[in-house]
Amino acid sequence: MIVADESPLLDALTGLARLTFRYRSELAPITTALGLGLAGLWLHATHPAWWPYAPGAVLVLMLGVLRRLDRPEERLYAALVGAGAGAWLAAATRLGPTHRPLPTVLAVTTLAAGIPWWTHRRRRVRVTVDRTIRAWPNVAEAVGLAGSRVLSAVVDLWGWRARMTLRPGQTIADVIAHVPAIESGLGTRPGAVRVEPDPAHAGRFLMRVLADDPHATAIPWRGPSAQTIGKPIDLGVYEDATPVRVAFLRRHALVGGIAGSGKSGVLNVIVGNLAACPDVVLWGVDLKGGMELRPWASCLDRLATTPAEAATLLRDAVRVIEARARAMSESNARVREPTPQAPALVIIIDEYAELAENAPQAATAADSVARRGRAVAVTLLAATQRPTQQAMGKGAVRSQMDIRICLRVRERKDTDLVLGQGALAAGWLAHTLDAPGKFLVSAEGLDQPRRARAYLVTDDDVRTTAARHSPDRPPLDALSAAALDGDEPEPDDVVDAEIVTDADPELTLWTALRDSPDEGVSVSDLMNITEMGRTWIYDRLQAHARAGRARQVARGRWRATDHNRPPSV
Ligand SMILES: Nc1ncnc2c1ncn2[C@@H]1O[C@H](COP(=O)(O)OP(=O)(O)OP(=O)(O)O)[C@@H](O)[C@H]1O
Numbered sequence: 001m002i003v004a005d006e007s008p009l010l011d012a013l014t015g016l017a018r019l020t021f022r023y024r025s026e027l028a029p030i031t032t033a034l035g036l037g038l039a040g041l042w043l044h045a046t047h048p049a050w051w052p053y054a055p056g057a058v059l060v061l062m063l064g065v066l067r068r069l070d071r072p073e074e075r076l077y078a079a080l081v082g083a084g085a086g087a088w089l090a091a092a093t094r095l096g097p098t099h100r101p102l103p104t105v106l107a108v109t110t111l112a113a114g115i116p117w118w119t120h121r122r123r124r125v126r127v128t129v130d131r132t133i134r135a136w137p138n139v140a141e142a143v144g145l146a147g148s149r150v151l152s153a154v155v156d157l158w159g160w161r162a163r164m165t166l167r168p169g170q171t172i173a174d175v176i177a178h179v180p181a182i183e184s185g186l187g188t189r190p191g192a193v194r195v196e197p198d199p200a201h202a203g204r205f206l207m208r209v210l211a212d213d214p215h216a217t218a219i220p221w222r223g224p225s226a227q228t229i230g231k232p233i234d235l236g237v238y239e240d241a242t243p244v245r246v247a248f249l250r251r252h253a254l255v256g257g258i259a260g261s262g263k264s265g266v267l268n269v270i271v272g273n274l275a276a277c278p279d280v281v282l283w284g285v286d287l288k289g290g291m292e293l294r295p296w297a298s299c300l301d302r303l304a305t306t307p308a309e310a311a312t313l314l315r316d317a318v319r320v321i322e323a324r325a326r327a328m329s330e331s332n333a334r335v336r337e338p339t340p341q342a343p344a345l346v347i348i349i350d351e352y353a354e355l356a357e358n359a360p361q362a363a364t365a366a367d368s369v370a371r372r373g374r375a376v377a378v379t380l381l382a383a384t385q386r387p388t389q390q391a392m393g394k395g396a397v398r399s400q401m402d403i404r405i406c407l408r409v410r411e412r413k414d415t416d417l418v419l420g421q422g423a424l425a426a427g428w429l430a431h432t433l434d435a436p437g438k439f440l441v442s443a444e445g446l447d448q449p450r451r452a453r454a455y456l457v458t459d460d461d462v463r464t465t466a467a468r469h470s471p472d473r474p475p476l477d478a479l480s481a482a483a484l485d486g487d488e489p490e491p492d493d494v495v496d497a498e499i500v501t502d503a504d505p506e507l508t509l510w511t512a513l514r515d516s517p518d519e520g521v522s523v524s525d526l527m528n529i530t531e532m533g534r535t536w537i538y539d540r541l542q543a544h545a546r547a548g549r550a551r552q553v554a555r556g557r558w559r560a561t562d563h564n565r566p567p568s569v
Pocket of ligand 1: 218219257258259260261263264265266385436437438453454456457
């Protein structure tokens with residue numbers, strides 16, 4: 001110890017050894033050449049007659065290296081380097097390593113073989129990973145995650161990923177809160193680090209460090225991948241280049257994000273795929289004058305571009321639901337499996353807030369579709385900028401959305417508006433999505449905050465896809481079409497319909513009001529019966545009162561008006 005302190009030479013040698021060890025990967029071509037030279041020197045001096053065995057000896061050494069390489073180009077490189085080294089060693093053993101032109105050949109081939117080695121991305125990333133793993137305890141300490149450890153790390157196409165374990169008591173929420181600090185500690189560019197919880201262990205997580213942004217450029221759409229609504233649709237790709245597949249059958253979908261974030265782009269991918277499915281009928285509502293959906297008009301069975309048309313279209317959707325529900329209850333069927341003869345109905349609503357604001361009647365019908373449409377394969381696909389309760393109308397539409405696709409949001413907390421309460425805290429960081437079309441998706445089976453980018457559907461793609469598939473679009477099935485022709489009740493009178501499904505709180509509420517005793521039924525009883533919240537109950541009661549169908553008979557007690565009640569026996 002004391003000697004080391006007092007010996008500058010020893011200090012310098014130790015420092016040099018440390019540097020050599022640290023940069024051993026970068027120095028590998030030079031150390032290999034030096035080793036080869038020394039081996040040639042020794043063999044020439046002691047066993048010059050062994051020269052024919054030199055290539056074989058190098059080959060045996062290379063076999064171990066070749067086995068660890070998984071890419072053909074890397075194997076080829078190793079084989080070429082091995083063959084060159086074997087030939088040089090044979091010559092050096094026989095003639096001596098200083099025999100001309102052997103030193104020049106060694107220097108030139110070291111340089112030639114060194115260039116691909118020094119520039120090879122995978123090698124550089126692997127070195128970074130090794131250094132990071134060794135430096136992690138210090139980084140963790142500095143960023144506030146002291147005690148966390150790297151369990152394993154692998155280099156992948158875009159950078160590297162590691163399985164990490166936390167100190168007991170730390171959680172994924174602590175890690176998420178420290179992502180910018182981790183980026184600073186690792187010296188990456190901002191936005192390079194992704195963390196995902198380990199579904200099997202609360203004290204572990206997966207960390208990905210992206211050397212390059214795999215989504216830096218737009219990903220062209222290659223046309224529809226779906227032929228039936230029963231199969232998932234390819235929306236885009238995750239950062240690890242795997243496709244994002246989302247199943248839309250019997251599911252309502254909400255697409256949210258700020259203006260210009262790519263909502264219409266996502267709708268185009270979905271509509272483009274559904275247009276190619278002969279077992280789905282498409283209806284569209286576009287209150288921006290048809291700007292977004294009109295290019296698909298030839299594939300849409302109906303397109304509403306005014307509030308009045310939207311109200312009619314959604315009223316008709318409710319009629320379809322009722323007709324299908326009635327037919328299904330008669331045949332004891334639980335869900336409807338779409339076929340080209342009995343297709344599903346998907347209603348695409350671009351900018352839902354316009355509907356809620358300008359066509360409240362339509363929004364009420366949409367609410368009904370959201371609550372009752374799934375089983376009968378009538379579903380909504382709605383896009384909006386900020387799906388606040390006000391923007392989504394007062395009903396249950398937002399809570400009924402099974403698929404949530406969140407593009408870029410302006411405020412951090414808006415993530416929760418699109419993806420649901422608690423999403424932001426769980427690591428769904430939609431405010432960090434930094435290009436149009438980048439999104440997070442939450443749906444059944446898709447519960448990790450993995451970033452994806454939607455395919456870019458160009459105007460040309462829309463034109464060619466619409467032209468190609470419009471001749472094959474199916475009509476509505478006879479049962480649903482007849483429901484639209486018949487003298488069916490208006491949505492406001494829907495409560496008078498005789499069919500009552502278990503899952504429809506609207507009808508349950510009406511039945512309770514109609515069958516209540518003279519002193520009425522209390523709001524808390526109505527909440528219990530319908531399993532809906534107080535706000536929803538009051539909202540519906542006010543609507544009934546305005547329409548003259550129900551009235552408050554005492555404080556907090558309601559019943560249907562007399563002419564709506566069955567005559568007492
Ligand atoms: N997946 C994508 N990849 C690359 N660029 C995209 C993608 N989706 C959209 N864009 C680009 O972003 C622009 C805005 O997209 P889009 O119109 O879909 O946004 P929006 O959220 O619907 O906006 P608004 O709310 O104003 O209608 C498009 O013109 C397009 O150039």
